[in-house]
Amino acid sequence: xxxxxxxxxxxxxxxxxxxxxxxxxxxxxxxxxxxxxxxxxxxxxxxxxxxxxxxxxxxxxxxxxxxxxxxxxxxxxxxxxxxxxxxxxxxxxxxxxxxxxxxxxxxxxxxxxxxxxxxxxxxxxxxxxxxxxxxxxxxxxxxxxxxxxxxxxxxxxxxxxxxxxxxxxxxxxxxxxx
Numbered sequence: 001x002x003x004x005x006x007x008x009x010x011x012x013x014x015x016x017x018x019x020x021x022x023x024x025x026x027x028x029x030x031x032x033x034x035x036x037x038x039x040x041x042x043x044x045x046x047x048x049x050x051x052x053x054x055x056x057x058x059x060x061x062x063x064x065x066x067x068x069x070x071x072x073x074x075x076x077x078x079x080x081x082x083x084x085x086x087x088x089x090x091x092x093x094x095x096x097x098x099x100x101x102x103x104x105x106x107x108x109x110x111x112x113x114x115x116x117x118x119x120x121x122x123x124x125x126x127x128x129x130x131x132x133x134x135x136x137x138x139x140x141x142x143x144x145x146x147x148x149x150x151x152x153x154x155x156x157x158x159x160x161x162x163x164x165x166x167x168x169x170x171x172x173x174x175x176x177x178x
Contacts, residue, residue, distance in 0.1 A: 001025075001026055001027040001028070001050060001051055001052055001128060001129045002025055002026075002027065002028045002029070002050055002051075002052040002053070002054050002068075002128060003028075003029050003031060003041070003044065003045040003048060003050040003052070003053050003054065004018050004021060004022050004025070004028055004029070004030050004031075004054040004055075004056070005018065005030070005031050005032070005033040005036075005041065005053075005054070005055055005056075006018055006033055006055065006056050006057075006058070007033070007055060007056065007057040007058060008033060008035065010033075010056070010058055011058040011061040011062060011063070012061070013058065013061065013062050013063055013088055013090070014056045014057070014058040014062075014063045016090050016170075017056050017063045017088055017090070017170055018030055018054075018056050020090060020091070020169045020170045021054070021056075021169070021170070023098045023099060023169065024099055024105075024144060024159050024168060024169045025054075025105075025128065026101065026105050026128070026129045026130065027050075027101060027129070028054075029048055029050065031044070033055075039075070041053055041055070042069070042071050042075050042077070043075060045071060046071065046073055046075060051070060051071060051072075051127075052068060052069065052070055052071070052127065052128060053067075053068075053069040053071060054066060054067070054068050054069075055067040055069070062085075062087075062088060063085050063088045064084070064085055065082050065083060065084050065085055066082070066083040066085065067080065067081075067082050068080070068081045068082070068083070068124060068127075068128070070127050079127065081120065081123075081124045081177060081178065082177070082178040083124075083172075083174050083176075083177055084174065084175040084176045084177075084178065085172055085173065085174060085175070086154060086173045086174070086175045087171075087172070087173035088170060088171070088172055088173075089170060089171040089172075090170050091167065091168070091169055091170060091171070099144050099161075099168070103142070103143050103144060104131065104141070104142075104143040104144075105129065105130040105131070105143060105144045105145075105146065106130065106131050106132070106133040106141065106143050106144070106145050106146070106162070107121075107122075107125045107130050107131070107132055107133070107145070107146040107147075107148065108132075108133060108134075108135055108138075108145060108146070108147050108148065109121055109122065109132075109148045110147070110148060110149040110150055112149065112150035112151075113148055113149070113150045113155060114150070117155065117176070117177050118148075120177040121148060121155075121177055124177065125146065130146060133145070138162050138163060138165070139163050140163070141162050141163060142162060142163060143161075143162050144159060144160070144161060144162070144168060145159070145160045145161075145162050145165075146159055147159070147160060154173045154174060154175055155173070155174040155177075156171065156172070156173055156174075157171065157172040157173075157174060158171050
């Protein structure tokens with residue numbers, strides 16, 4: 001469902017982040033951007049049958065934002081969200097673990113997340129093909145869980161494998177969702 005790439009001059013950490021996200025996001029294809037502009041990236045996404053374009057930007061050698069652009073087959077942009085990142089931590093021990101395509105993806109937004117951010121996150125995750133789930137159902141499902149928790153005016157995002165709840169991928173601190 002998504003084509004993922006970096007900004008034109010990516011940092012090493014941005015490349016690591018897109019690699020790890022490509023292993024976790026459903027039906028995700030990772031490409032090297034090179035000198036491609038936004039129009040050609042959208043055209044490439046459509047050619048690959050993807051409805052989302054994910055671009056990881058970096059500043060000062062660290063990922064600073066994740067731009068998620070929803071597109072139609074006629075190259076029309078139908079929506080855009082930006083996750084502003086304050087911190088990124090890779091999970092070196094599991095960074096090459098690719099989650100199989102047939103494994104469902106779910107998300108949980110902790111009750112402490114402000115309602116305005118929670119609503120924007122839900123809309124964004126629904127567009128990426130990730131379904132909402134209640135905490136009570138975690139023991140009875142098998143899949144990948146995107147867990148959002150509110151801590152000190154930031155959202156902490158962690159990825160888990162259910163039902164074992166072993167951590168899968170990168171940890172992100174998100175300042176805001178635009």
